[in-house]
Amino acid sequence: MSLRHAMLGLLARGPASGYDLLKLFEISLANVWPATQSQVYAELGRLADADLVKVAAEGPRGRKEYAITDDGVAELRHWLTDVEPNRVGRSDMLLRVFFLDSVDHGQAREYLERQAVVAARSHQSLLGLRDVVAGSDPLETYGRIALEYGLRLTSMQREWAEWAAGEIDRQPGT
Amino acid sequence: MSLRHAMLGLLARGPASGYDLLKLFEISLANVWPATQSQVYAELGRLADADLVKVAAEGPRGRKEYAITDDGVAELRHWLTDVEPNRVGRSDMLLRVFFLDSVDHGQAREYLERQAVVAARSHQSLLGLRDVVAGSDPLETYGRIALEYGLRLTSMQREWAEWAAGEIDRQPGT
DNA sequence: CCGAACATGTAAGCAGTTACATGATTCC
DNA sequence: GGAATCATGTAACTGCTTACATGTTCGG
Numbered sequence: 199m200s201l202r203h204a205m206l207g208l209l210a211r212g213p214a215s216g217y218d219l220l221k222l223f224e225i226s227l228a229n230v231w232p233a234t235q236s237q238v239y240a241e242l243g244r245l246a247d248a249d250l251v252k253v254a255a256e257g258p259r260g261r262k263e264y265a266i267t268d269d270g271v272a273e274l275r276h277w278l279t280d281v282e283p284n285r286v287g288r289s290d291m292l293l294r295v296f297f298l299d300s301v302d303h304g305q306a307r308e309y310l311e312r313q314a315v316v317a318a319r320s321h322q323s324l325l326g327l328r329d330v331v332a333g334s335d336p337l338e339t340y341g342r343i344a345l346e347y348g349l350r351l352t353s354m355q356r357e358w359a360e361w362a363a364g365e366i367d368r369q370p371g372t
Numbered sequence: 373m374s375l376r377h378a379m380l381g382l383l384a385r386g387p388a389s390g391y392d393l394l395k396l397f398e399i400s401l402a403n404v405w406p407a408t409q410s411q412v413y414a415e416l417g418r419l420a421d422a423d424l425v426k427v428a429a430e431g432p433r434g435r436k437e438y439a440i441t442d443d444g445v446a447e448l449r450h451w452l453t454d455v456e457p458n459r460v461g462r463s464d465m466l467l468r469v470f471f472l473d474s475v476d477h478g479q480a481r482e483y484l485e486r487q488a489v490v491a492a493r494s495h496q497s498l499l500g501l502r503d504v505v506a507g508s509d510p511l512e513t514y515g516r517i518a519l520e521y522g523l524r525l526t527s528m529q530r531e532w533a534e535w536a537a538g539e540i541d542r543q544p545g546t
Numbered sequence: 547c548c549g550a551a552c553a554t555g556t557a558a559g560c561a562g563t564t565a566c567a568t569g570a571t572t573c574c
Numbered sequence: 575g576g577a578a579t580c581a582t583g584t585a586a587c588t589g590c591t592t593a594c595a596t597g598t599t600c601g602g
Contacts, residue, residue, distance in 0.1 A: 200464045201561080207471030217581050231467045232460055234563065239583060259570045259581050271474070278475055278483065283465035285490070286406055290374045291457035293405045295518045297381030300445070301452050306514075309452065316459070339543050340480075343536045344469045354528045362517045369513050375589080391553050408591065413555060433553050433598045 201241055204231050206250060206274040209266040213254050216242050216262070226341070229348060245270070295362075307366050314359035321352035375415055378405050380424060380448040383440040387428050390416050391435070400515070403522060419444070469536075481540045488533035495526035 208214065208222050216239045223233045242264060245251040250273055254265035266274070291313060298306040328345055331338065382388065382396050390413045397407045416438060419425040424447055428439035440448075465487060472480040502519055505512065 199561085200462070200467055203471075204467055207467075207474065210471065210474050215581075216583095217579095227467070227470070229461070230470065231462055231464070232562095235582090236564085236584080237562065239581095243583095257581095258572095260583095261581060274471065274474055278468055278471060279479055283463075283468060283487070285465075285494070287403070287461065287463070288374070288405055289457075289461070290405070291459070292518055292521055293374055293378055293381075293401070294452055294457060295514055295521070296401070296404065297377075297384065297448065297452060298514045300381065300384050300448055305453055313457070320459070339539065340469055340472045343539060344466055346536070347466055347469070347532055350528050350532050351525075354524050358521055358524050362520070365513065365517060373589085389553075390555095391551095406590095409554090410556080410592085411590065413553095417555095431553095432600095434555095435553060 200231060201233055201237060202245065202250075203274060203277045204233070205238070205241055205245065206266060206270050206277075209251055209264060210271060210274055213263045213265040215257075215264065230344065303366050303369070307363050310359045310363040310366070314356050314363065317352045317355035317359060321349060321356065324348045324352060374405060375407055375411060376419065376424075377448060377451045378407070379412070379415055379419065380440060380444050380451075383425055383438060384445060384448055387437045387439040389431075389435050389437050404518065477540050477543070481537050484533045484537040484540070488530050488537065491526045491529035491533060495523060495530065498522045498526060 204223070204227060205219060208219055208227075214222070216235075219242075220233070220235055220238050223231070223238070227233070242251065246253065246264070248269075249267055250270035251264045251266050253262050255263040257263065294309065298309060301309075324345060328342075328349075331341065331345075378397075378401060379393060382393055382401075388396070390409075393416075394407070394409055394412050397405070397412070401407070416425065420427065420438070422443075423441055424444035425438045425440050427436050429437040431437060468483065472483060475483075498519060502516075502523075505515065505519075
């Protein structure tokens with residue numbers, strides 16, 4: 199139930215509407231925990247039912263501004279410190295690697311080279327993001343730490359894919 | 373629909389029953405694309421309906437051995453070469469990092485140090501796996517490449533988490 | 547003979563995606 | 575006046591998890 203906690207985490211920084219939360223998911227959480235509009239509104243309802251958030255104000259166009267409650271803060275802290283992150287990562291990029299022996303060496307190499315390019319591109323786009331956010335951090339230490347993870351991950355992926363593409367030619371067969 | 377393709381990929385190596393596939397998921401795909409018993413049997417039914425696999429033999433205890441069909445091989449190759457891997461990774465470990473400003477510095481540092489230990493542990497377990505599989509590879513080039521990904525990932529995670537834990541003390545606040 | 551391993555299936559429920567549906571306000 | 579943006583909600587469907595349910599064969 200991480201969507202729930204992502205929303206609590208965002209609301210811990212200040213009140214927001216469903217619409218606001220959606221924007222925050224798109225700009226800052228897109229690469230970590232994407233969420234759709236329909237999910238956000240539905241979960242806000244459940245959070246309110248559970249008294250982890252409450253409607254703090256209503257605005258024009260039916261806008262409902264939600265604020266986190268004390269129970270919500272407690273739940274967020276509990277999740278942060280007591281619940282083990284789950285380590286099962288599904289990667290359909292890596293899954294394909296397992297089955298690359300079903301195509302010929304040329305296609306396998308192409309696949310890996312393409313992944314190297316994609317990783318390099320992601321890396322560049324994260325570098326761009328870093329420059330945009332550059333000055334703004336008094337509280338943003340943790341945002342920077344998460345961004346650094348992305349930079350290191352995409353570097354690693356690029357290097358690995360290039361190495362792997364090279365390995366293929368060292369093998370006998372098609 | 374990657375479960376479907378994971379199953380086709382495994383069946384491309386030779387016929388297997390649902391039970392066999394389940395074992396293969398547990399031993400070789402557990403860290404890349406986990407699957408449960410109930411998923412595997414249900415998907416085998418759908419694959420057979422779509423003529424991507426067929427029952428090739430029946431054995432004792434109701435055992436049904438499935439073999440991939442030509443259509444199945446075509447579908448697998450199509451997925452390998454024409455379908456872009458989806459790049460949205462959900463990480464509940466990284467999601468927590470964004471919200472670590474909701475707890476004090478000590479708890480945040482503890483969290484990151486714990487992640488460093490977990491990563492180191494995973495790394496060790498992959499090294500163990502590498503030794504087990506060591507001699508067996510004529511076909512297993514791609515298994516080794518995937519394993520190398522895991523090794524590089526867990527190294528990166530350990531280094532990052534240690535670096536991040538250090539960063540926290542450089543910040544003002546609680 | 548008994549326990550472990552082999553073997554298959556169904557059902558309920560939760561999480562996530564895509565598509566549908568509607569309406570109000572602001573800015574130009 | 576009209577387009578963009580703000581704003582909320584519902585419905586259908588797919589994929590995954592957990593739990594239930596049952597029966598067979600092999601090895602010691």
